[in-house]
Amino acid sequence: MQISGAQMVIEALIAEDVDTVFGYPGGAIMNVYDEIYKQDKFKHILTRHEQAAVHAAEGYSKASGKVGVALITSGPGFTNAVTGLADAYMDSIPLVVISGQVPMSLIGTDAFQEIDAVGISRSCTKHNYLVTNASDLPRVLKEAFHIAASGRPGPVHVDIPKDVTAEIAEFDYSIEVDLETYKPNVKGNPRQIKKAIAAIAKAKRPLFYIGGGVINANAGYEVRELVKRTGIPAVETFMARGVLSHDDELLVGMLGMHGSYASNMAMSETDLVIGLGARFDDRVTGKLSEFAKNAGVIHVDIDPASISKLVNADYPIVGDVKNVVKEMLEISSSINPAKYESWRETVTNFAELHPLFYHEDTDRIKPQWVIERVGELLGDGANISTDVGQHQMWTAQFYPFSRPRQFISSGGLGTMGFGFPAAMGVKAASPDKISINFTGDGSILMNCQELMTAVEQKLPVINIILNNNYLGMVRQWQTLFYDKRHSETDLSVQPDFVLLAEAFGGIGYRVTTKEEFDAALKDAIEKNIVAFIDVVVERLENVMPMVPSGGSLFNMMLLEKKEK
Amino acid sequence: MTENSERRVVSVIVVNEASVLSRITDLFSGRGYNITSLTVAPIPESKYSRLTIVTSGSVRVIEQITKQLHKLVPVLKVYEHADLVEKEMALMKFPITENISDIAAMCLAYNGNIVNVGENIFIAMIADEPKRVDNFLKMIKRYNPKEIVRSGAVALER
Structure with missing residues (x-):
């Protein structure tokens, strides 16, 4: 059939059995958004930042095992998404990220919102395309999904100039992928x-x-x-x-x-x-x-x-x-x-x-306790995502994981701001499980605008902020290796996280005792809307044990045992 | 790269398409590999091009280079040559006052000749193994070449 490039994008997504797309519109991608408006085969989730759209697609992909899809515009829309592409590349997450580009006639003229997108994404994607003819789109999109999901999975970026999305050409998606140069070996010798x-x-x-x-x-x-x-x-x-x-x-x-x-x-x-x-x-x-x-x-x-x-x-x-x-x-x-x-x-x-343990020796809640407690209360019933830092390591250490795809975190790239949008994607893919994001007072501010998305789309992610008023992991390294010079890691000045959540229409809790924590978690689950649980934890807790950077595995710094 | 670094010639067959050369060179720069020389041209009557890359690195690095090249979607084949015939061309520009017959005679020994003579300058060409090109260019210094250009090596497995 003869359809426009924009319609081809829609038809290809439907043919690929995509049920959820994350994205953010803009000038160069408007033709595609116009077609999204007209269709009802898949859901579009409007994030409030392009980086969050890609992280949400990652979370969706990791929880579901399917290819995640994000849709963004040219220029700043694309550059905002680069961190997500790089994150997916490092952690081998199959994504197809489609970006608008300025019209072919303007490419290379420093046009409004023009950036060499494929030039930038080349080193942080498995493969990428700049589509110069609408007649190439069916093949390119089919290859993109195939390459993203096969072999070692990874993100594929497809950049489409605005005039190509308007161009009418023949669309036939029944073509076979025929890539002579790409044949991953799946059967071991x-x-x-x-x-x-x-x-x-x-x-x-x-x-x-x-x-x-x-x-x-x-x-x-x-x-x-x-x-x-x-x-x-x-x-x-x-x-x-x-x-x-x-x-x-x-x-x-x-x-x-x-x-x-x-x-x-x-x-x-x-x-x-x-x-x-x-x-x-x-x-x-x-x-x-x-x-x-x-x-x-x-x-x-x-x-x-x-x-x-x-x-x-x-x-x-x-x-x-x-x-x-x-x-x-x-x-x-x-x-x-x-x-x-x-x-x-x-x-x-x-x-x-030397088992894994921590001391309960201060008045303040220990961060590890929070994670263990959520494990006790929710266990298999929750999907767990994290941001990056101390809370991330404690989650990996202390949460009782019981199945693959239960734990979703940014491992390779270590992207602060990953956890909340990823947890939204997880919730979209796996609505029957409670979606918990363990985060820190540093990380959560890096994508907190997603409160709006979560409220609008009814994605009741529970963000548990292990708040030590520090950029904790960097602070830990400064304590251990920089003679306690805590350079720019003191986050004593911070927002009221309860008010912040409520300003967007979510719910917030500030917790200083174990009893308050249990009550807040129970209430957040019952209310079933996006939540911030701001847990005041011990400020100077370190992640232990630890192999100092470049040290040998058998030479660990261990937490000292104390007499009870 | 503290391990023993050695010179290697790698040939890469790639699909002729936009930005394929950047994919190759980005891979080298992004992963910190060396490119000593690189030549590229389409393979006649096919949709492919052939690149010849002269690089250096330890055995482990060279192995990684070939594997990483293989991973690129438009790459069809990667040859890490062991037994090969290698040629490189050089063009040299001399003032017309230099001894043209001496230079012509020497070029002959290196599969070359005088290829252009003008009012003020003449241009000589040779085509030989890169090592021999090195030697020739050293030797030719005393004739005061004004400009020298090397093509980079091309290679075929024996």
Whole structure:
């Protein structure tokens, strides 16, 4: 059929089974917004900032497993969205972000709201397009969705000049994607898988090292089976929280800079690392030359460039982790769980020697208590997102996650301001679960305008602000490594968060005691509107334990135990 | 890059499309890889172009370069050459007062010749292995070349 470029965008989104689009209109994208007005097949959620539109699409994608879609205008609309693109790129989140561009005839003339969008997004997207003919749009949009979701997922940016959205051309979306140059390898090499299984059977102290790729590949169930079947202890990265349930006996915990002592010691003592969809990030490995020093490495990853990038893999397996783990399960009979009995005991001893804990030694509420308490009260019934900083690490440490896609956070880029809009996207994708965003008094101000979106769209996100009047994580580093010179991190001057929430039509609570917290959470859930719960917590609490930047995993700063 | 750095020639076959060259060069600059030289031209009767990139880095870096290049959507193939024939062209401009027959004779030994003679200057050309081009350019210094331009290397696997 002959339709306009703008109509093609709508038709393609419908054909891709998109039910929610996040965005913000503007001059160059108006033709598309005009078509949105005329249709009722999918919902458009108007955020109050383009960055928030992309974060919301990320949250939507992470909670649903579908491709997230955001729609923005040219120039400042696009540049505002760049942080979201970069965030999705670092955390391998499948997105299609469509931006308007000035008309073809004005490109290169420094026109109003013109910026070289594809030039900017090139280094923070998996792929991008500048569409110069409406007749290219069906192919480009189909490729965009295919590239975003396949292989190692990631954001794809499609920039469409205004005259192209007005141009009439033939639309046929039944075309097949035919990309000779893009063919991700999804099936692991069977011989390599066999060799890896033999290595596991031979190992004395093997350790699963589970990464966020397992969640992207929807391989959580298979990985749980493999861990159970082999009886091998497992550590999770920050991005993988929830792959194994918190009560799984074989889950040692999270590893890395703020990982548990037991996880980091297990990684230091293992003789075979079984990496599944993890990328040996610097926050995980600490000092590379000391990382899993005496271990062989099996590395399963969809992205060949992630294998042997930082840590040499003895058994590289390029493939979709779900396929590979399924194959591993089929041929795992040579692995005897009883063999690892003493290794499991060793790991248990590490955990008993230095468990994760905190002191309740001040009048003020401890931030960790808040997270544990929400876990006790809501557990599996909530989806949890976070912003970035101390509260983020405490959430990863202390929340009892029980399923993949329950925990949504900005891992790679570490984007303050991610949590609230992402939680809105999570709520849109998963309306039956309570959507909690743990945040800090620094982070929440970076996208607090989204209160308006949440009120308008009835997205009752509960933002729990762990308020220590500090930019806490930076303050912690200043305390530990900069001789307590707390440069520009004191946030004593701050808004009244209760009034702030109420000004937008949400609800606010200020909490100083545990009883008040329980009551506020209960009330926020009952009221079912967007909420700020401003919890006054201990100011100088540090995230512990900690591997100082560049240190070795086995050399952790530990929280001192006290006599009761 | 404290590990041993070595020179490498990488050939990349890419789809002929807008901004594909920027994707390649952005990747090199964004990830801190070196480009010593880069040549690019369409492959006859195809929708592809061939780039020849001379780079340097440790074994691990070179491996990453080829893998990261592969990840780019418009990249069809990446060859990391081990056994190859490599050629580079150089053009040199001399004052007409220099000894043209000497220079012509030397150019012949490097697959070249005098390619243009004008009122005040003449231009010589050679085409040879990059190392030999280096040597030639050193040698030719005493004839006071006014300008030298190198094409960057192209290569084919043997």
